[in-house]
Amino acid sequence: MLSTDQAYREMWQHCLDRIKTQTTEEEFVKWFEPIVPLEFDGTTLRLRVPNASYVYQIEKNYIPFLRPIISQLYGQQTRLHYAVPKAEQQPAAATLTTESDATAVSRFSTQTDTANIKNPFVIPGLKKIVIDPQLNPNYTFATFIEGECNRLARSAAMSVAVTPGNNPFNPLYIYGNSGLGKTHIAQSVGHEVRLRHPELQVLYVSMNKFQAQFQTAYKNGEIPDFIHFYQMIDVLIIDDIQELTGKTGTQNAFFNIFNHLQLAGKQLILTSDKPPVELKDIEQRLLTRFKWGLSAQLVSPDYETKLKIIRAKSRKVGARISDEVVTYLADNISANVREIEGVLSSLVANASFLERKITVSLAKEVLKAYVQLYRKEISIERIIETVCDHLNIDFARLSSPERTREVAQARQIAMYLSKQHTKAPLTAIGASIGGRNHATVLHSCKAVTNLMETDRNFRRQVEEIEKRILA
8 A cells, every 4th residue: 555645646647747748738627637636545546626527537547557557557456446525625625426446358259140359458568469350351442343433532532541539530431322432442542551550559440330239238247348349449330320220228338439439540431322411310419520530422423433343243253244245234233333243243143154155135134034123214205205106296295285085195294204213393394295284293293193093095005105114
């Protein structure tokens, strides 16, 4: 046991010297300078703090790096005891507010079907640990096809990988529709960091798995261990951050992790199917932090990028595809990268199992199964042209004020199919078909729907026109 106040103060000063290196000057002055060491009996270190808010702030934000410092200087069995004065006029009178165990925490491992990351939790600084980064070996920058549709995200990701945590893009928030390469880019950062900075701890985890781990930790009373484990990571990659929606407990835990990593200069990479501004039921304090760095969008690949992707993916599956077939696929596929891979796999399988050459004819057969996914963007003009041709009506008559049953019904069919197969607003559809207003378009769509339900011949006629449009 230390016998004098001076001895307590000297030992505590060593702690302060180390704490100072891991906090900002403002934090140090505000939260640590006012702490007074009272006594140490070999097991419990009693610290007097000005008020209860100090206990909350220390336990919430600083205990991960304070624990190893206490353990090294006072011993691994040391416990912290916070004493809060009852009143400012009586500083000597103190009450026990809380205790914190500074001993090494046992291995933290969540074992559920969806949460099986094999990573132990130990106090940082006491032991060098190796964490399985959970990265797919195929998702690297070398295998990523760059184009105008993804250049910003890819460039920012490489910048992050070169100087993780020490760049303007923290967090790096990558968003876009499913299958455009968000996970590929995010994991590429992880691989590149491991090559350039092997001393850093990298971890990729989906938000669904993170949520499952949180639930397991909650049931077992291990939330502090759960949070402290993630606070040890140098580069944390969270996939599908939108899955945080409505999960208050998980949001609180992630907020603590996010704050600590930001404060410690660690790197966060987040992916989502929506930009931060469109996320719902997520606390505002988290949404604000998502906007701190860079939000980079991925969009559907442009024509040139599709050509590159098709050629690269065909080489990967060992298929020899002629330029004619590559061009045909690029012309007729408008879906995302994942679905392009699906078409190629189906094409190769058909060629192999049926012992056929990969030709444009075979590609056409394969694409029939994907027609709903991979049709070219349909225009209102194309729909009008097809309707007029099928019903043998001049475009001038369709757009005229003529109200004969034949012309009016053709006009209604064109409006109905335009609403079904384009993203054009009702006003644009009406303007393209004789300058009608949006109310007329709504009425026409309703009329066609009702007639299709009661008149089999009319429904067959509309379906035939629709097939021609989609062909």
